[in-house]
Amino acid sequence: MKPLFQFAKKLHHFSGKIVYYNLLGMVFISLLEGIGIILLIPMIHAAGILQLNGSGSFYMAKFNELIHPIPVQFRLPIFLGIYIILVFLQSSVQRKLTIRSVKIQQEFSSKLRRDLYKDILDVNWGFLLSKRKSELVNSLTSDIARVTSGINLLLQFCSAVIFTTIQVGIAFMLSAKLTLLIVIFGMLIVFLSKRFLKKSRSIGKQTSEISLNYLSGITDQINGIKEIKSNHLEKTQLKWMKLLTQQMMDEQIEYITLKTSSQSFYKLSSAILVSFFLLISLTLFQSSSQELMLILVIFSRLWPRFTIIQANLEQIFTAMPAFSTVQKLQEDCLAAKETIGVNEGELKNLKIVQGFELKNIYFRYNTQIPSYTLEDITIKIPVNTMTAIIGHSGAGKSTLIDILMGLNKAEKGEVLIDQMPLTSQNILSLRKSLSYVPQDPFLFNGTIRENLLLVSPSASEEEIWQSLHFAAADEFVEDLPRGLDTVIGDRGMKLSGGERQRIVLARALLRKPSILVLDEATSALDSENESKIQEAIDQLKGSMTIIVIAHRLSTIKNADQVIVLDHGKAVQQEIYAKFSTV
Numbered sequence: 001m002k003p004l005f006q007f008a009k010k011l012h013h014f015s016g017k018i019v020y021y022n023l024l025g026m027v028f029i030s031l032l033e034g035i036g037i038i039l040l041i042p043m044i045h046a047a048g049i050l051q052l053n054g055s056g057s058f059y060m061a062k063f064n065e066l067i068h069p070i071p072v073q074f075r076l077p078i079f080l081g082i083y084i085i086l087v088f089l090q091s092s093v094q095r096k097l098t099i100r101s102v103k104i105q106q107e108f109s110s111k112l113r114r115d116l117y118k119d120i121l122d123v124n125w126g127f128l129l130s131k132r133k134s135e136l137v138n139s140l141t142s143d144i145a146r147v148t149s150g151i152n153l154l155l156q157f158c159s160a161v162i163f164t165t166i167q168v169g170i171a172f173m174l175s176a177k178l179t180l181l182i183v184i185f186g187m188l189i190v191f192l193s194k195r196f197l198k199k200s201r202s203i204g205k206q207t208s209e210i211s212l213n214y215l216s217g218i219t220d221q222i223n224g225i226k227e228i229k230s231n232h233l234e235k236t237q238l239k240w241m242k243l244l245t246q247q248m249m250d251e252q253i254e255y256i257t258l259k260t261s262s263q264s265f266y267k268l269s270s271a272i273l274v275s276f277f278l279l280i281s282l283t284l285f286q287s288s289s290q291e292l293m294l295i296l297v298i299f300s301r302l303w304p305r306f307t308i309i310q311a312n313l314e315q316i317f318t319a320m321p322a323f324s325t326v327q328k329l330q331e332d333c334l335a336a337k338e339t340i341g342v343n344e345g346e347l348k349n350l351k352i353v354q355g356f357e358l359k360n361i362y363f364r365y366n367t368q369i370p371s372y373t374l375e376d377i378t379i380k381i382p383v384n385t386m387t388a389i390i391g392h393s394g395a396g397k398s399t400l401i402d403i404l405m406g407l408n409k410a411e412k413g414e415v416l417i418d419q420m421p422l423t424s425q426n427i428l429s430l431r432k433s434l435s436y437v438p439q440d441p442f443l444f445n446g447t448i449r450e451n452l453l454l455v456s457p458s459a460s461e462e463e464i465w466q467s468l469h470f471a472a473a474d475e476f477v478e479d480l481p482r483g484l485d486t487v488i489g490d491r492g493m494k495l496s497g498g499e500r501q502r503i504v505l506a507r508a509l510l511r512k513p514s515i516l517v518l519d520e521a522t523s524a525l526d527s528e529n530e531s532k533i534q535e536a537i538d539q540l541k542g543s544m545t546i547i548v549i550a551h552r553l554s555t556i557k558n559a560d561q562v563i564v565l566d567h568g569k570a571v572q573q574e575i576y577a578k579f580s581t582v
């Protein structure tokens with residue numbers, strides 16, 4: 001229950017008084033409905049169906065006294081008129097409340113999504129490496145949707161409880177004995193239905209697990225669909241899908257079985273309750289017919305609310321694991337926050353005068369394993385020079401770059417920029433001045449222009465073409481039928497590997513960085529385009545600090561220094577002049 005209360009608290013902070021105004025509105029509607037029900041008796045009396053004799057409770061007697069002066073022939077039209085006004089008032093207030101409540105829910109759910117996404121964006125890289133991507137996607141999609149619907153259910157639950165309490169109050173004024181009897185029955189039913197709530201929660205847990213497995217599995221499969229098709233693995237993959245869909249089906253059936261069982265339980269218990277109630281009130285309490293009728297009317301309207309309350313509770317319990325997951329993720333994200341107290345608005349680009357220095361760096365991904373991925377690395381990268389990092393696959397090149405960018409945190413040793421340590425205070429300024437092109441660059445399903453403007457939204461048309469030219473991408477973009485406005489598909493699938501690399505390079509340059517980091521950014525290029533990019537990089541030399549992970553000799557030969565990594569150790573660091581044998 002704790003995560004649910006935490007979110008209710010958040011709702012309270014976010015919406016403030018409006019939620020309470022809405023609940024007050026519910027009280028008002030319930031009162032109007034109560035008055036409408038009380039009016040039923042004189043209406044029935046005025047229609048000649050029932051005789052009012054003043055017996056029953058004190059309130060019934062008072063009411064009879066009140067309507068006595070009204071001439072009999074006017075009573076029915078007056079009561080019908082009041083009834084219509086009440087219904088009109090009630091429905092118009094209800095309409096307003098519903099709209100307002102949807103607004104609160106929508107705003108709150110948008111805020112929850114934004115907050116969770118921001119929390120995830122703000123965490124350190126180590127935390128992100130330790131999480132499955134599908135776990136985060138699942139929390140941002142399925143779990144957060146369940147939390148939002150849980151909050152809606154909670155509000156509905158509160159409304160139903162208020163409505164029910166007021167109606168029970170009115171019934172109590174009309175007949176304390178009969179109402180008490182019904183409330184005792186009601187409480188008994190709630191107590192007996194506890195097991196349904198417990199089961200709902202365990203089904204909710206299953207839902208979370210299945211949805212996570214489905215999402216992670218299907219993401220992997222769709223990403224690897226080319227391999228699946230070309231290696232004819234469809235059968236094996238379908239087997240996986242069959243197994244999972246079977247689990248989904250079983251879980252849904254289990255949920256519906258539970259829901260229908262609790263509904264049947266309710267129907268049966270309400271039938272028993274009404275029968276007992278009639279029997280006891282007629283034989284034991286000798287209630288008046290009008291009193292009995294009023295109470296029956298109230299409870300026949302109330303009973304569906306009881307069912308709503310029970311169904312709401314079951315659904316809230318089903319959503320509870322999602323509340324716990326999101327709450328836990330938010331707490332973990334906060335604990336793993338990368339920078340604390342940095343004001344985004346005050347962030348300035350980092351002006352590097354001397355350069356980077358890595359001093360006795362030790363790093364490993366898993367501290368349980370004795371060997372280090374990077375061991376005792378000490379290197380210098382002077383400002384506005386070009387450094388090439390080479391080494392066999394798995395030597396630790398990308399890891400080293402991640403340390404430089406402050407993504408990976410060294411276990412021992414330090415990263416210095418102009419002799420100052422890289423801390424959580426200057427890390428964002430560094431990244432603001434840096435353009436990084438990874439091995440597997442990020443392109444989204446939009447136009448080339450949109451993908452370029454992602455890093456520099458205010459770039460002019462001229463700047464865009466300039467950076468495309470630098471990245472040797474201008475010619476192929478010009479040749480596309482829709483030019484810059486060509487949609488490139490998921491992850492740029494409609495472009496060739498080399499075209500994708502050139503677009504991403506153009507994007508990196510559009511940002512006008514003072515540090516350019518290229519992680520095998522030209523590996524997919526043919527020699528013609530590669531040499532064009534080399535020329536461009538040569539032109540950039542001296543105006544920015546360039547760090548490249550390279551395999552090709554052509555890249556290395558233009559570097560001012562080369563760092564050779566071997567099994568996590570920097571075995572060589574030489575200025576190219578001395579490095580002529582590579």
Ligand SMILES: Nc1ncnc2c1ncn2[C@@H]1O[C@H](COP(=O)(O)OP(=O)(O)OP(=O)(O)O)[C@@H](O)[C@H]1O
Pocket residue numbers: 129365366373391392393394395396397398399400
């Ligand atoms: N997230 C991770 N968790 C655990 N180990 C990792 C992780 N990322 C990399 N490694 C391991 O660290 C070592 C260095 O990896 P890294 O990616 O830095 O190598 P690399 O030199 O860039 O290789 P490549 O040229 O193949 O890209 C490898 O043994 C790799 O298996």
